[in-house]
Amino acid sequence: MKILISNKSDLPIYEQIKAQIKEQILSGRIPENEFLPSIRQLAKDLGISVITTTRAYSDLESEGFIATVRGKGSYVLPKDNEMVREQYLKEIEDAFMIAIEKSKLANISKDELILILKNLIEE
Template sequence: MKILLSNKSDLPIYEQIKTQIKEQILSGAIAENEFLPSIRQLAKDLGISVITTTRAYSDLENEGFIATLRGKGSYVLPKDSELVREQYLKKIEEALMLAIENGKLANISNDELIVIFKALLDEQI
């Protein structure tokens, strides 16, 4: 598991950790049922507070990505296809909102944005 933290990021450190672990789970880089480093070990490896890693793991557990077994640690839950789909839908919506905002800034009409989107879709076939 690779975690890269940036002091220049707008995201808090716990959010950077959570996001990177989530992306690795979704991509399959961290396999289902694989145990994650302990909260203390991850904090030590990253040179951060145990409270910070606890928050990241807690959020991942609340979102259904990991589970914690008392005395054994945290492991990756099997991917729920609906959960994975929702995560990707959220990313798509964010990307499309950014495209819409940029289109408005560039004075591009909705119809032109749709043409661009359809052209990009056609290139993927």
């Protein structure tokens, strides 16, 4: 598992960790049932607070990506296809919102924006 923390990011560190672990789980780079590094070990490896890694793991658990077994650690849960689909839909919606905001700043019409999307889909 590889995690890169950026001090220049607008995202809090726990969100950066959560997003990177989630992406690695969804892409299959961290397979189902694989144990993650312990909270303390990850904090040590990244040079951050245990509280920060605890928050990231807690969020991942509440979102259904990992489970924690007392005394054994946290492991990746089997992927629920509907959950995976929902995660990708959310990411797509977020990307569309950013595109819409930028199109407004650049005075790009709705029709032009739709044409751009159609062209990208056809490529």
